[in-house]
Amino acid sequence: VSTVFNFAAGPGVMPAEVLARAQAEFVSWRGTGGSILEMPFTGAEFKSILAATEERLRGLLGIPANYTVLFTQGGASAQFSLVPLNLLGRKGSADYVETGYWSCRAIAEAARYCEVRLAASSANTQFDRIPTQADWRLHSDAAFCHITSNETADGLEYHWMPDIGEVPLVADMTSDFLSRPLDVSRYGVIYASAQKNIGPAGLTIVIVRGDLLGRARPETPQTFTYAVQARADGPFNTPATFAIYIAGLVFEWLERQGGLAAIERLNCRKSAKLYAALDCSEGFYQSRVRPADRSRTTACFTLRDSALTAEFLRQAAERGLRHLAGHAASGGLRAAMYNAMPEQGVDALAAFMDGFARAHG
């Protein structure tokens, strides 16, 4: 196999240029004679990397000045607990929208800290849709309302922006962060694990609106209290330094691609090609997600004859189309088309799907 395309949902494909640059700078960062891995996080060199990384992210997303950017750890899974711990204040409940595997995980964790009220759910239609806003039942006394902008395991994505009034909107954007422009000012908190569109596993980015700092329950660990992490004098404890450095390179790469509007256009083209292959197969490939809510980021589908799934994966891997197995909870097949997935990768996958359907249909 000469070219390999990695469709893993995470850790996922990285831009080749970023890997090459990191390799070139690995042993001696910009002529300093030392590796990033050896830099104290309190020193001027690392501080400059952190500041530049944050600056680039703010530029890409247009993050307003009243929002704090945290480079933290523990993954989105830790945020499932840390969002309630940091935002509940004296309130006792939060609204959640249930749209698939990852929102269920967020809900289960939040239920350990507060009353979870389902504002909307598509569980009774097997998570085939994002419930339309008209069907949401919001509570004005909720501490926040939580959504999962892309359900990585189920293949659903919001293609519209919820409008929920005064209650802070919190979004787990782990899998579609930076895949398109975003109006940050509409959110209270945005969080994302890094290992999809940002960089290496081990880093978690949290963007918090300033007025929401300081609502943490007293038992919240100091190192995970947003207001403590947001202190201007630098990280409270050792951050994921190397992952932050790589994230900075990825943000720089995104700028060179033309920013988020350009990357969104590419992501639209890629996903349109993938779903066209699915829709042209006369039911050989199937998706339970209604077309309006299909994910541009993680396309999940099955074979009409599920007995062929193993053969599909074997032949795909032989052609360099790797990691197409669905999430363990959902089964079937899944193609993650993160920012760094080149269009040729999706072309190759669509051509393979077409040929496989002809051979076995």
Ligand SMILES: Cc1ncc(COP(=O)(O)O)c(C=O)c1O
């Ligand atoms: C939408 C979403 N939320 C949360 C997570 C959990 O992330 P982590 O394993 O970094 O905690 C994932 C992981 O794939 C995800 O896709």
